[in-house]
Amino acid sequence: MPELPEVETVANGVHERTHGQTITDVHLRDNPQTFKTPPTEIANTLTGSRIDRVHRVGKTIVADLTLPKKKTAQLLVHLGMTGRLLVSTPETEVPPHTHAILSLSGGKELRFVDARRFGRLSVTRESYTGPGREPLTIPLEDFITLFRGRKTPIKAALLNQSLLHGVGNIYADEALFHAGIKPRRHAGGLTRDELTRLRAALIKVLKHAIKLGGSSVSDYVDADGVAGFFQLHHRVYSRTGEPCRTCSTPIERIVIGGRSTHFCPTCQR
DNA sequence: CTGACATCCTGACGGC
DNA sequence: TGCCGTCAGGATGTCA
Numbered sequence: 001m002p003e004l005p006e007v008e009t010v011a012n013g014v015h016e017r018t019h020g021q022t023i024t025d026v027h028l029r030d031n032p033q034t035f036k037t038p039p040t041e042i043a044n045t046l047t048g049s050r051i052d053r054v055h056r057v058g059k060t061i062v063a064d065l066t067l068p069k070k071k072t073a074q075l076l077v078h079l080g081m082t083g084r085l086l087v088s089t090p091e092t093e094v095p096p097h098t099h100a101i102l103s104l105s106g107g108k109e110l111r112f113v114d115a116r117r118f119g120r121l122s123v124t125r126e127s128y129t130g131p132g133r134e135p136l137t138i139p140l141e142d143f144i145t146l147f148r149g150r151k152t153p154i155k156a157a158l159l160n161q162s163l164l165h166g167v168g169n170i171y172a173d174e175a176l177f178h179a180g181i182k183p184r185r186h187a188g189g190l191t192r193d194e195l196t197r198l199r200a201a202l203i204k205v206l207k208h209a210i211k212l213g214g215s216s217v218s219d220y221v222d223a224d225g226v227a228g229f230f231q232l233h234h235r236v237y238s239r240t241g242e243p244c245r246t247c248s249t250p251i252e253r254i255v256i257g258g259r260s261t262h263f264c265p266t267c268q269r
Numbered sequence: 270c271t272g273a274c275a276t277c278c279t280g281a282c283g284g285c
Numbered sequence: 286t287g288c289c290g291t292c293a294g295g296a297t298g299t300c301a
Contacts, residue, residue, distance in 0.1 A: 001293085001294060001295080033277080059295080078295085078296090079295095080278095080294085080295060080296080081278085081279095081293080081294050081295065082278090082279080082280085082294095097279090114278095115278080115279060115280070116277085116278045116279055116280080116293095116294085117277075117278055117279085118277070118278070118294075118295060118296075119295095120296090150270090150271095151270090151271075151272095152270090152271070152272075156271095156272085159295085161295085161296080168294085168295075169293095169294070169295085257272075257273080258272095258273075258274070258275090258294090259293095259294075259295095260292095260293080260294090271301100272300105272301090273299105273300090273301085274298105274299085274300085274301105275297105275298085275299080275300105276296100276297085276298080276299100277294105277295105277296095277297095278294105279293105280292105280293095281291105281292090281293090282290105282291085282292085282293105283289105283290090283291085283292100284288105284289090284290090284291100285287105285288095285289095285290105
């Protein structure tokens with residue numbers, strides 16, 4: 001499940017392989033819910049546009065475009081659960097569930113593949129800023145203010161994209177473990193010290209994952225795009241019943257906001 | 270403002 | 286072996 005580190009890895013990989021190239025042809029599968037913008041508008045905007053830069057905002061991949069008449073636009077791709085953005089040669093067999101194929105002037109194709117169809121693709125004329133703040137760059141004081149007065153569990157708050165965007169289920173659990181904070185704690189009840197630790201833990205686990213992803217960019221973008229997503233060795237995520245790597249207490253699993261949540265009842269307070 | 274819950278969708282996995 | 290039910294999850298929407 002792509003979260004901030006995976007999305008950043010994919011964005012970087014796609015950038016390296018496509019920037020400066022022009023989109024010469026666009027094929028979209030007739031699948032309305034994948035496209036937040038009407039498919040005809042997407043095709044009209046993309047065809048003839050040049051890809052200047054591909055980057056990440058929250059969990060969204062953003063391609064900055066220059067249109068033929070020098071106007072600008074952005075292509076937005078959200079990978080959802082199973083979305084993949086691949087740079088392939090035209091000869092490469094088109095995988096099942098391919099919803100969009102953009103032909104590039106460099107000779108390759110940018111393909112959007114998404115089995116479960118939670119992913120979304122759209123174009124916009126405005127500069128996309130995302131629903132919340134960037135976890136990697138938010139100043140400490142802003143981070144602390146974000147959670148002030150909120151009774152919601154800190155785990156749920158971390159998943160709320162309108163607060164911090166880019167954090168998903170895996171890194172929320174991992175960051176809470178590293179910060180030593182129980183996921184059910186009220187966000188607004190955390191001390192300044194705890195929030196300081198949480199922000200540091202979040203940045204640490206995200207950067208660590210980005211580093212690992214960076215070494216396997218090609219797994220995400222060139223190949224089938226799946227390898228690499230589950231390479232990390234997590235401390236708590238998906239380790240229910242297994243011994244905590246710090247204290248050997250079995251990791252517990254609970255549900256918060258409909259999301260499975262994993263934590264060490266001893267190390268997290 | 271909250272949270273609990275359903276919805277979308279299909280591959281993976283466990284049980285029988 | 287093979288079928289079938291269940292689960293997972295991000296974003297969104299409904300409802301209490």
